[in-house]
Amino acid sequence: MENLIAGKVCFHNCGTFLKEMSATSNLPIIDLSSLHRLSTVHSIRQACIEYGFFYLVNHGMENDLAKAFDESRRFFSLPLQEKMKLARKENRGYSPLDPTLVPKGDSKEFYYIGPLADSTSAYLNQWPSEELLRNWRPSMESLYSKFFGVGKKLLSLIALSLNLDEDFFEKIGVIDKPGAFLRLLHYPGEMGPHEEICTAHSDFGTLTLLLTDGVPGLQICRDNLEEPQVWEDVPHMEGAFIVNIGDLMERWTNCLYRSTMHRVIQTGKERYSMAFFLDPHPDCVVECLESCCSESTPPRFAPIRSGDYMNERFKMQSA
Numbered sequence: 001m002e003n004l005i006a007g008k009v010c011f012h013n014c015g016t017f018l019k020e021m022s023a024t025s026n027l028p029i030i031d032l033s034s035l036h037r038l039s040t041v042h043s044i045r046q047a048c049i050e051y052g053f054f055y056l057v058n059h060g061m062e063n064d065l066a067k068a069f070d071e072s073r074r075f076f077s078l079p080l081q082e083k084m085k086l087a088r089k090e091n092r093g094y095s096p097l098d099p100t101l102v103p104k105g106d107s108k109e110f111y112y113i114g115p116l117a118d119s120t121s122a123y124l125n126q127w128p129s130e131e132l133l134r135n136w137r138p139s140m141e142s143l144y145s146k147f148f149g150v151g152k153k154l155l156s157l158i159a160l161s162l163n164l165d166e167d168f169f170e171k172i173g174v175i176d177k178p179g180a181f182l183r184l185l186h187y188p189g190e191m192g193p194h195e196e197i198c199t200a201h202s203d204f205g206t207l208t209l210l211l212t213d214g215v216p217g218l219q220i221c222r223d224n225l226e227e228p229q230v231w232e233d234v235p236h237m238e239g240a241f242i243v244n245i246g247d248l249m250e251r252w253t254n255c256l257y258r259s260t261m262h263r264v265i266q267t268g269k270e271r272y273s274m275a276f277f278l279d280p281h282p283d284c285v286v287e288c289l290e291s292c293c294s295e296s297t298p299p300r301f302a303p304i305r306s307g308d309y310m311n312e313r314f315k316m317q318s319a
């Protein structure tokens, strides 16, 4: 059985030294409002197998996006000393652009909002005062809930695409005890010594919904063992989410669905993005789905508690 955690980390350490080529990706487009459910489910399966990434359109949040980016800009425009009062604790709050706190090459500041619904952890979220940013907290809470609604709908289609009941992930604790995190990101845009302003990585959890502001830079590498590596640009699509599969979904599906490496390269332009990470509850045990293994393709990974996996990955990230 292969150790996925080790495999991912090896890439972090050696990936940037490999020679690279670039191209433009042609990601599939999934329409969340389509009434042709079977065909949508089939397209999702193909997209997750071939790319681990796709665009999601007609998700119902189109009219919220401009405001979401305005609110994000409002937050990052605060003086550093105000943002530092909300410094990240328990994975919630603000991380400054600081070379000692972020992995080598990263050039971004970010702000995390954790689960709202869980009464034991809601207090862990950190919010700027009402005097400082009027109505910011309710705006962000509403945005979080909308992201969550879209994630939930998509996850039920992903369950169907794996020949599971549509509430499969809900039942095992991915949805009803949410571990989802909204991360607002700001890349200031100054040209630095590193090509990557968000280091090549895969996301840890179940799936990620990403919104970008139109400034390019996002790239995916569909085969990180290939040499030279091919990095494909992922162009912005107005109004669409860019969705990607995370490592735990890769584990559930025995690598049928791919948790694809991605990164952001510098363009010299200021850039805002936001990522909604839909992660399982820490106690949820992630083990190979029956529909994804057989005698000839046995499970590649041992069952693991989601919280243990995520903690290990976070530790490695900050090492």
Ligand SMILES: O=C(O)CCC(=O)C(=O)O
Residues within 6 Å of the ligand: 183, 185, 198, 203, 210, 212, 218, 262, 263, 264, 273, 274, 275
């Ligand atoms: O900023 C982006 O476009 C990508 C961010 C990302 O991949 C992440 O936060 O995990």
Ligand SMILES: [Fe+2]
Residues within 6 Å of the ligand: 201, 202, 203, 208, 262
């Ligand atoms: Fe990511």
